[in-house]
Amino acid sequence: MATIAQGTTRTKPDHVRKTERGEAVTFLEAISEGLFEEMERDPRVFILGEDVGVYGGAFKLTRGFSDYFGRERVIDTPISEAGFTGAAAGAAHMGMRPVVEMQFMDFIAPAYDVITNYIATSLWRDAGPMPLVIRGPVGGGSRSGAFHAQNVEMAFFHTPGLKIVYPSNPYDAKGLIKAAIRDDNPVIFEEHKGLYRAPHLRQVLPHEDYIVPLGQARTAREGKDLTIVTYGMMVHKSLEAAATLEKEDGLAVEILDLRSLLPLDEDAIVASVQKTSRVLIVHEDTRTGGIAGEIALRINEKAFAWLDAPILRVTAIDSPIPYAPTLEDYVLPQTADILTAARYLARY
Amino acid sequence: MATIAQGTTRTKPDHVRKTERGEAVTFLEAISEGLFEEMERDPRVFILGEDVGVYGGAFKLTRGFSDYFGRERVIDTPISEAGFTGAAAGAAHMGMRPVVEMQFMDFIAPAYDVITNYIATSLWRDAGPMPLVIRGPVGGGSRSGAFHAQNVEMAFFHTPGLKIVYPSNPYDAKGLIKAAIRDDNPVIFEEHKGLYRAPHLRQVLPHEDYIVPLGQARTAREGKDLTIVTYGMMVHKSLEAAATLEKEDGLAVEILDLRSLLPLDEDAIVASVQKTSRVLIVHEDTRTGGIAGEIALRINEKAFAWLDAPILRVTAIDSPIPYAPTLEDYVLPQTADILTAARYLARY
């Protein structure tokens, strides 16, 4: 392989040097750092997307990257999600490891064809591994309307060959983005925009290089009375509910943060169910056809005998995400819903 | 509304006159008849798709339609699934009732964006109802490889605003296509190509106009020992298995043919579970993220107390559909799998 065009300035952008300086980082900064480190580590890694270069992306996650790595490695694309995702696939064929940014993950929809039919099937078609990551902001609650608020996991959860990651905190986000980039399979990486800059989520991260392996859930809270299976933003609402349940109801709620949705960490789910015998699944995504169904079926297959209560869910209602605060708050699952559902299950 | 351009010949194509003549029709002919009758009944109904006109569609389902109704009402489109599906949406806005043919439903993927983001949300956005049908052949078993064999329900099952229909026999197919065309919501209509010309499925249909309402399942076989929830091609494999189970094991298997997948006939599922207490879900589609999950969760929500055994499933394995007969038969669920699963459940 010939050399990769190198950057024009060697000054690291400030927002990827916080860990170096021992400072706490936000969720967004953690992802920036992870991405930046992988680009330093591996010249095959490069970025494509709309406005990722000079502007640094709609959320400024790649701010300064193009100065540092050069415009060849941080490519501002035409508005063509299918085109540049397909191009990423072609580059991956040639041994590169592209990271595609969707300005908002909602705009992954035009790339649905190339992702499901071409990218996900590449290895299976004997056309080689497909090491690429498609990342971008997801999720509601920011009053941005139906096309800047979607969770896209269920558009892709049904496609063998893909992996899907959805972190809930800076440590995991950094470790997972790095693992995703090093993975030889195509990974869809969802970043809840409500977490991006949330000050209370800031964490001081390890100085040394680390990854969080794909496909492994994390116990966000131990408990014996009830398991909440969740991910992303809902981990925090669940933790909030769990604290209340402990205080007010004396309930010990276990919270499983899936982190990876595909492959699903079935073993972790089953182990927790075998411990608590009661399961609540919480996802921000809409209800019908949400991931709760698959989880319920896996539990039926592997741990039915342990169940003392029905597997229930708290989710968004079956609706696009509305703009008005009153409507959006109504559509999205709230901490109060989790509380209610958990109490119902505990009493069942 | 001004007049609609009328046809050039008034001779009905032969293959839509079988019911008129009292002859049994195939699955494909039933859909042709339904489509034809609706076009006769309502000048707002028209067809768009690739090669649907002079050629009559890849499966000849609209053979002769353009001669009868004129080329304005049976439009051969450029190869642009998003373009003509979006155009159908525009026409629906103007009060038309377009029927879009996907040459193979696999090619709906490029239209994923417009379907999920525009069409499904139209009513919700206060942009009016969206009476359009997207229909086409689905399903495996015909040695056509990964891109002419897909079931697409799970790409759309998660999208509020859409309806999804998947008939298993000529009577239902005709009644459902007619109901779908008359429905004011966008409907995705899946036609298993393995059923199209299967001679043993031929039925004599009623002379009079009838519809099969969307959203209602059908009990394909009554039984008290076990419920199989299924649809499409798998209804027939399930019936085959049920006959064997009756003969060899003395088991009375109930088979619920969903017919509509979205909205799901939850009441029918719950009623059957309350009767049999054992559920097997069978779908041809791949496993992870298949519709079985949602069904399992609905049962948990509404009928957990009735369950005597875990909710289990028989499905395709998590793989694209391969071309070689050995591989394809291995990937797709077979009658033997249903037998095994049913016996396991009955003994549980």
Added chain:
Amino acid sequence: MAKRTVAPDSELVAGLTRRQLQEIYYYLALARAAEERLEILFRQGHVHGGLYRSLGQEGESVACAYALRPRTDGTGDLIAPLIRNTGAIFVMGGTPLEYFRQYLARGAGPSRGRETNIHFTDFARGIIGPVSPLGTMMEVLAGAMLACRMRGEDRVGMIWCGDGQTSTGAWHEGINFAAVQRCPVVVVIEANRWAFSTPTALQTRAKQFVDKAVGYGIAGERVDGNDVIATYEAARRAVDRARAGEGPTLLEAETYRLRGHAQHDAQDYVPADELEQAQARDPVELFRKRLLAAAWATSAELAAVHGRVAREVEQAAQQAVADPYPEAEEACAGIYTDVEIRPPWTRLEAPDPARA
């Protein structure tokens, strides 16, 4: 230019009368004033989502729309506007009150608080609102006009597409469909040099967008979008062609986006001199000068227009601010025409999944 005395309703230029020329000015002023007022509301925290300005592009938006035949009974021409077409929406009959209510997510707004910015539809006045994914509306408008053509209605549809949008597959499939089916549409490319932070050179290698017309086998024209009269004339030709059954025209309107992509964009990627030059070619200012120079309007008349605009905008803004958000429970309505979406079981009076 020599001053002439003419009858008030005779055609002065481009077939436009004094009243019409001043009406165009009214829409230009209205669009600008409404957006400026909205910016204030934004800073006051009344707008939740993004805020998009059409500053510098009001000219092409209003001039093009003015070539159409608006109606209020659903029989007129149709438009598919985008975020920078405040002016066009007003020309078709949209009102500042609707505009503010929509941006402020009010329950009485045209999408009842469901959707953002100018994402609203009003078939009576011929407005088909967009969704965010770019390109889709090209497909949709093609089909809407196909339906009109099938029924023998002589309506025309006009769509505005940013230069960036031309890169989308949806746009390509839509315009190609319109071309093949000879749908009566006018496709205005708002060539404003930027797509968010991406300059045209990174969007396409075409020298000019009008060069795409021949590849679709349709008419193409390029015009200075900041010249209101020239743009109106070009749009008029395109509309006439469409109405005469000659199919689509691709009309490239050269213009400039004087603000950042949205309110949150400081546009620091824009070269300072480029911005300065563009500011000197403000279409509203150019048109004002021309109106006065040609004596198509007096200063007093224009002052009256501004007075009217200010009143209308202020009244609408105050009304919208006073209006409430929609009721939370309305969220369950209108997802299907006939399938009920129930409230979550956790919010039932006696929470019970079996009853949800």
Added chain:
Amino acid sequence: MAKRTVAPDSELVAGLTRRQLQEIYYYLALARAAEERLEILFRQGHVHGGLYRSLGQEGESVACAYALRPRTDGTGDLIAPLIRNTGAIFVMGGTPLEYFRQYLARGAGPSRGRETNIHFTDFARGIIGPVSPLGTMMEVLAGAMLACRMRGEDRVGMIWCGDGQTSTGAWHEGINFAAVQRCPVVVVIEANRWAFSTPTALQTRAKQFVDKAVGYGIAGERVDGNDVIATYEAARRAVDRARAGEGPTLLEAETYRLRGHAQHDAQDYVPADELEQAQARDPVELFRKRLLAAAWATSAELAAVHGRVAREVEQAAQQAVADPYPEAEEACAGIYTDVEIRPPWTRLEAPDPARA
């Protein structure tokens, strides 16, 4: 044409030597013979999926590919072929045995029985196999060549697209990406008048496909695709431009699809006279006559080529027929690099969902 005596390796026409001209003829004959043999296998029930012929298009396919620099070690030029590019695949080093095995779903075939017709990839020889959805490969090839360009490799990628494919959004996004990024690609439009049963007039209103080039700001050329020498020369120019860093060329090859879309298509929608005229312009026949007329080959030499082709094809066909299908259990392998897909629980020795 006057007969000349020349040294066997000197350039006779278009920079091609006698050996090369006869090699081109060999590929033409090989493509045709392999497809004819496959038709027999099809009728015998050996082929399960669709069978697609390139009859009448072998000329453009072989001539264009012949302008490339094939290698077998993964460092050469790349192609993204389609169903009518049997010839191009052979030029790059694909073999009739692979071709038959692939069509016959054999376990030893290049996609191990997983995929249909010519859907197979071989990076060593620079073949990136397609998937069915049309347009995707334009995106993919653009990106593959972007990678080569980023690494300073002077490789060129060539893609064949049917006229119908140009209507897809994917194609548009892909070629636009290639244009903006100046990717070294040659985009051959196989203008064979039909897309399945849809004539060009219902596909685009453009007068010719090459008119699309200007809209992408790239070089465009149109050539008689049934004239092997002219096509080779045009392709050569395009390849040279690409290799010189000048970016993509859109090369329209006018040709004709002499058979139906696939084996099951009786092509009764094709006017009889159109077909007749096209048959008279069979590219293989035209090239054969030209070779003989110009004395670039003798009848004996061409007979020898046919003899070799017949042997190779027959041997490959027999071998492929004798080969087995893949083992059923292989279906679980190769879906992820690192995640195991287990066999269904109902097929375990002791069926148990908890163990699957």
